[in-house]
Amino acid sequence: MSFTVHGLPVSQGIAIGHVHLVSHALLEVNHYQIAPRHIAEELTRFDNAVHSVEGELLGLKAATASAQPHKEVGAFIDLQRMMLADPVLIGAARAKIEEHHTNAEWALVQQMESVVEQFQQIEDPYLRERRADVVQVVERLVKALLGDPGHLPPKRKDGLGTVVVAHDLSPADTIGFRDHIAGFVTDIGGPTSHTAIVARSLGIPAVVGLYHIRDLLRDNELIIVDGTRGIALIDPDDSVVEEYLLRRSALELERSKLKRLRDTPAAALSGELIELLANISGPQDVGQLKETNADGVGLFRTEFLFIDRDTLPDEDEQYEAYRAVLKGAGGKPVTARTFDIGADKSFAGKSRNEANPALGLRAVRYSLAEPKFFVTQLRALLRASAHGKLRIMVPMLAHPDEIEQTLALMEKAKEELRDEKVKFDENLPIGGMVEVPAAALALSVFVKRLAFLSIGTNDLIQYTLAVDRGNEAVVHLYDPLHPAVLRLISGAIQAAQRAELPIAVCGEMAGNADYTLLLLGMGLRSFSMHPARILEIKQQILRADLADLTPKVQRILKMDEPAKIREAVEKLGG
Ligand code: PEP
Ligand code: MG
Numbered sequence: 001m002s003f004t005v006h007g008l009p010v011s012q013g014i015a016i017g018h019v020h021l022v023s024h025a026l027l028e029v030n031h032y033q034i035a036p037r038h039i040a041e042e043l044t045r046f047d048n049a050v051h052s053v054e055g056e057l058l059g060l061k062a063a064t065a066s067a068q069p070h071k072e073v074g075a076f077i078d079l080q081r082m083m084l085a086d087p088v089l090i091g092a093a094r095a096k097i098e099e100h101h102t103n104a105e106w107a108l109v110q111q112m113e114s115v116v117e118q119f120q121q122i123e124d125p126y127l128r129e130r131r132a133d134v135v136q137v138v139e140r141l142v143k144a145l146l147g148d149p150g151h152l153p154p155k156r157k158d159g160l161g162t163v164v165v166a167h168d169l170s171p172a173d174t175i176g177f178r179d180h181i182a183g184f185v186t187d188i189g190g191p192t193s194h195t196a197i198v199a200r201s202l203g204i205p206a207v208v209g210l211y212h213i214r215d216l217l218r219d220n221e222l223i224i225v226d227g228t229r230g231i232a233l234i235d236p237d238d239s240v241v242e243e244y245l246l247r248r249s250a251l252e253l254e255r256s257k258l259k260r261l262r263d264t265p266a267a268a269l270s271g272e273l274i275e276l277l278a279n280i281s282g283p284q285d286v287g288q289l290k291e292t293n294a295d296g297v298g299l300f301r302t303e304f305l306f307i308d309r310d311t312l313p314d315e316d317e318q319y320e321a322y323r324a325v326l327k328g329a330g331g332k333p334v335t336a337r338t339f340d341i342g343a344d345k346s347f348a349g350k351s352r353n354e355a356n357p358a359l360g361l362r363a364v365r366y367s368l369a370e371p372k373f374f375v376t377q378l379r380a381l382l383r384a385s386a387h388g389k390l391r392i393m394v395p396m397l398a399h400p401d402e403i404e405q406t407l408a409l410m411e412k413a414k415e416e417l418r419d420e421k422v423k424f425d426e427n428l429p430i431g432g433m434v435e436v437p438a439a440a441l442a443l444s445v446f447v448k449r450l451a452f453l454s455i456g457t458n459d460l461i462q463y464t465l466a467v468d469r470g471n472e473a474v475v476h477l478y479d480p481l482h483p484a485v486l487r488l489i490s491g492a493i494q495a496a497q498r499a500e501l502p503i504a505v506c507g508e509m510a511g512n513a514d515y516t517l518l519l520l521g522m523g524l525r526s527f528s529m530h531p532a533r534i535l536e537i538k539q540q541i542l543r544a545d546l547a548d549l550t551p552k553v554q555r556i557l558k559m560d561e562p563a564k565i566r567e568a569v570e571k572l573g574g
Helices: 036-067 071-083 087-100 104-120 125-129 131-146 171-177 194-202 238-259 287-292 315-328 364-369 371-387 400-419 437-441 457-465 472-477 483-498 513-521 531-542 546-557 562-571
Strands: 003-006 008-011 014-021 161-166 183-186 206-208 222-226 231-234 275-280 297-301 334-337 390-394 430-434 452-455 503-505 526-529
Touching: 008 194, 014 183, 014 238, 036 071, 036 087, 036 104, 036 131, 036 171, 071 131, 087 104, 087 131, 104 131, 125 131, 161 222, 171 194, 183 222, 194 206, 206 222, 222 238, 238 531, 275 287, 275 531, 287 531, 297 526, 315 334, 315 371, 364 371, 364 400, 371 390, 371 400, 390 400, 390 452, 400 430, 430 437, 437 457, 437 483, 452 483, 457 483, 483 503, 483 546, 483 562, 513 531, 513 546, 513 562, 526 531, 546 562
Parallel strands: 014 161, 161 183, 183 206, 275 297, 275 526, 297 334, 334 390, 390 430, 430 452, 452 503, 503 526
Antiparallel strands: 003 231, 008 206, 014 222, 222 231
């Protein structure tokens, strides 16, 4: 029987294939007693499994390092490797085997449950999310103990691929499956989960948050994953398969055509050039600038240098990373955002628990509360500025005081470096992010203190609509086309233009082709996005008639009804 299920679209594209159910190893663990004379053997079996998973993870890391240099991916694997040496998880499970004479997999799952329960009590959402890593590592260990290599079925004669269906997938599993699967669907997960990030970076179509999908399907059933619309079609009719095969070919053709746009200038029909910049998270991403011929880096999320690790990078390590990005950019401008710590991005050194972290000590607020830490970053950035075209951007500004204090600390860092006779760019521009509605509404107080602006639509939408951007339960309320959001974005663009200050958008909206014409019509001329999105956005720009868009978008900005707005935005493309 054909049916369709709706979930969250986390990685675009279409996969057509046969269901491969990935078992939830942890639910299938038996409990049995080990005779005292066999305890030593059981411990060796346990140690061997830890060893073998360590090898698996190292192998995965090596494979990813050469094929797809994504720092986040390597960091997830390292985090899971650290867990393999953790006394609270591994040490305690071992002690359970010795003291209670239970089998290794049972001891592990028991210990995992107690660790996960402790994680559940943690306020910090980033750390709380790490419980998924604990579960995934234990799952791997249990598979190693049970001798389940998790092999995928061989290639099929009908030419269709394999679609993995799982309760949840770890980023490491996702990397392991790449090149062997057409797509995946999972019961749980959200658009900002690590697995979703990995799926996007590897280009694997995926839909998550399908609740009990694993229970509804059987191995080998036909399934279509529409990662763009966020749906899975099970046992579709021939006519639906036919339609999706055509759509998939059209998408593939579209992708190969897009590559040809690499060297085409991003000019609208009038000839006006639009700036296309890349969002990156570290030196490992800078190669993508060349691949897409981006005009520079519009957002370097520097906090990725230290989340998922235990120690903070010191000034020299930071300096090396910033310098590497500037060198890699080959003279193109690089906008480094000062650390945006807090909310969903935390690190080992941030111990404070907050009831509402998104509204708490986050981004510039955190940096100003820890001036020593902030000055270290500013010094490292200033030192790196001698090696390229650097700009510094301050996240989450809401009060003019925050920029005054930042500028004062910047002056202090400069003074120190002058005394030390260290070279840096004396005229390094300092800009700010518009991601709090207060900043968008009262932009004039920031405009006179800053050299440039960038709108962070991800947070601007979250704070305008009071919708936690990481919470899948309210994801349906997260609406970039809400009239309040559109008016804030457009108002910010106009205020910047009146002040003759450059302004960009660097949130996800900038990389979504559905919104390109709308943003152009609002007057935006600089877009910063994940490098994989640049060519598609360029294609929209090449078709854009700016003079025609302006009045149309003005009319949209006066509309109140979401359905009418959506319809009018869709029609902008003609
Ligand atoms: C944003 O909020 O839109 C943004 C670009 O910053 P981040 O996604 O890192 O919060
Ligand atoms: Mg933000």
